[in-house]
Amino acid sequence: MPKSDIKAAAILLNLGSPDSTEVADVRRYLDEFLSDERVLDIAAWKRKLILKLFILPTRPKESAEAYGEVWTDEGSPLIVTSKEQHKLVSDQVEMPVFLGMRYGNPSTHDVIKQIKEEGITDLFIMPLYPHYAMSSYETAVVKTMEEIYEQCPEMRTKLLQPFYKDDDYIQALVDSAMPHMEDDDDLLLFSFHGIPERHVRKSDPSHAHCLVREDCCINPHPCHATCYKHQCLATTQAFLEKSGIPKEKTAISFQSRLLRDPWLGPYTDYELERFGKEGIKKIKVMCPAFVSDCLETIEEIGMQGVEQFTEAGGESLTLVPCMNAHPTWIKFLSGRIEQWHNELSHQDEHAHERTHEHQDSHDHHHDHEHDHAPSA
Numbered sequence: 001m002p003k004s005d006i007k008a009a010a011i012l013l014n015l016g017s018p019d020s021t022e023v024a025d026v027r028r029y030l031d032e033f034l035s036d037e038r039v040l041d042i043a044a045w046k047r048k049l050i051l052k053l054f055i056l057p058t059r060p061k062e063s064a065e066a067y068g069e070v071w072t073d074e075g076s077p078l079i080v081t082s083k084e085q086h087k088l089v090s091d092q093v094e095m096p097v098f099l100g101m102r103y104g105n106p107s108t109h110d111v112i113k114q115i116k117e118e119g120i121t122d123l124f125i126m127p128l129y130p131h132y133a134m135s136s137y138e139t140a141v142v143k144t145m146e147e148i149y150e151q152c153p154e155m156r157t158k159l160l161q162p163f164y165k166d167d168d169y170i171q172a173l174v175d176s177a178m179p180h181m182e183d184d185d186d187l188l189l190f191s192f193h194g195i196p197e198r199h200v201r202k203s204d205p206s207h208a209h210c211l212v213r214e215d216c217c218i219n220p221h222p223c224h225a226t227c228y229k230h231q232c233l234a235t236t237q238a239f240l241e242k243s244g245i246p247k248e249k250t251a252i253s254f255q256s257r258l259l260r261d262p263w264l265g266p267y268t269d270y271e272l273e274r275f276g277k278e279g280i281k282k283i284k285v286m287c288p289a290f291v292s293d294c295l296e297t298i299e300e301i302g303m304q305g306v307e308q309f310t311e312a313g314g315e316s317l318t319l320v321p322c323m324n325a326h327p328t329w330i331k332f333l334s335g336r337i338e339q340w341h342n343e344l345s346h347q348d349e350h351a352h353e354r355t356h357e358h359q360d361s362h363d364h365h366h367d368h369e370h371d372h373a374p375s376a
Contacts, residue, residue: 006348009096009115010124010337012086013108013140014292016101017076021068027060033103038139041199050259063295070298078294082128084325085292085333092334095341096120102140112147116155123148124340126160126333128291130169131231133195134203137162158340164231168335170238172328177286178243180320187249187275187283190239191301192232193290194254194263200229229264235288251275255287256296272305276312283309286320291329293322 018029034040034055040047067076074080079101086099096118100111115123125144129137141159148155163169181188197211204210204223210230213219217230224230233252240247255268275283285305287297302319309317323329 006122006344007118007120008122008124008341008344009098009118009120010089010093010126010340011098011100011111011115011144012082012089012333013100013102013125013127013144014078014082015136015140015294016104017078017294018064018067019105020075021064021071023060023064026064026067027056029104030060030063031056036103036135036139038142039135041134041196041202066295066299069303070295076294077298078292081292081324085128085330088325088330089333089337092330093337093341095337097337100144102143108140108143109147112144112151116152120152120155122156122158122344124158124160124337126336129289130162130164130235130291131192131228131289132162132164132203132226133228134199135195136193158344160336162231163332165234165238166332167238168328168332170235170242172323172326172332173235173239173286173288174243175328176323176326177239177320180318181245181284182282185249185282185284186280187251188245189268189271189275189283189285190232190236190250190252191255191268191285191287191305192252192264193287193296194257194265194267195228197262197264200227200264203227232289239288255300268301268305269308272309272314272317273312276309276314279313281315283314283316284318284320287322290322292324297322 016029016033018025031051034051035047037044037047040050042050070077072080082099082101086097090097098111098115100106100108102108125141127137127140129140132138145157148157200210201207203226205226206221206223209216209221209223210227217224217227217233221227232254236250236252239245240250251271253266253268253271254264257263257267285301287301290297297319301317305319306317
């Protein structure tokens, strides 16, 4: 591909949100979200049955009320913040940047269509999930690649890998969180989004390590590349090392469980109740699995969590905001785009040089043949 034909772009990917707090919009969103085989990973017929009989008749109304608690004049907090991130990153890089959602709008399908129409040849895919999970990072990547294969299979792609212990990501976490810490905090709780234990086992290619051994997250193993629990623990450890917060003043839990299957624990709501009963008075809660504040942080922790903790005897629970539009986080994203762009330009220059070398060699060989051609 000649150098002048390359047109590079990046796409930021996140989960998504309903279009509004209307029950119909929330139902449509939940139907799309929970119909994903990487979220509810059970037989298709059983998934449809559970959705139709047990979830969609009642859950949309409950969720709509919860969304109503966090909705802003501009719309969903996740979408509003994602658009702000998109604008800030776009302002810092010399290429088009797009924003897509796995569920809802702007849909991955529509954004890939726009990317194709703009003649993009090379795309940097950036799932905004620090940790690998089949229900978040993996499904976002799979959906994006499916749309690319269907709409523009000739497009070249590069994928941002999970960045759970990337030093620049950890620095962004520290920079955004530390101004909210206080000396008289009794505890800092790291509340990660939960996933079913079976997802952890499924993501272990050996099927013999994750949740099989008690030290599975500590002992080095190739499966850690796709182990959500290990990566959450690694993020916590890296944060503590960089921030200087003593480990004994922290705890880890997992939130947002669905249905009755065993999920990663301990469960955040249970832990908040336990902390209150044990006399812990003042805690801060961070949610490092989320790069943008959303329903799960603002409502589940900042509202429900406060109620659970104080009713159990605690005095003060404060939600530490996600990185959102913090300058260090924006710098991380724009920096990774620039790094990829430089690598792409470097590769293209080499390819261009090899093309010229091949042409020069061909021309030289052609001239040599003419030099030795027999005269008429």
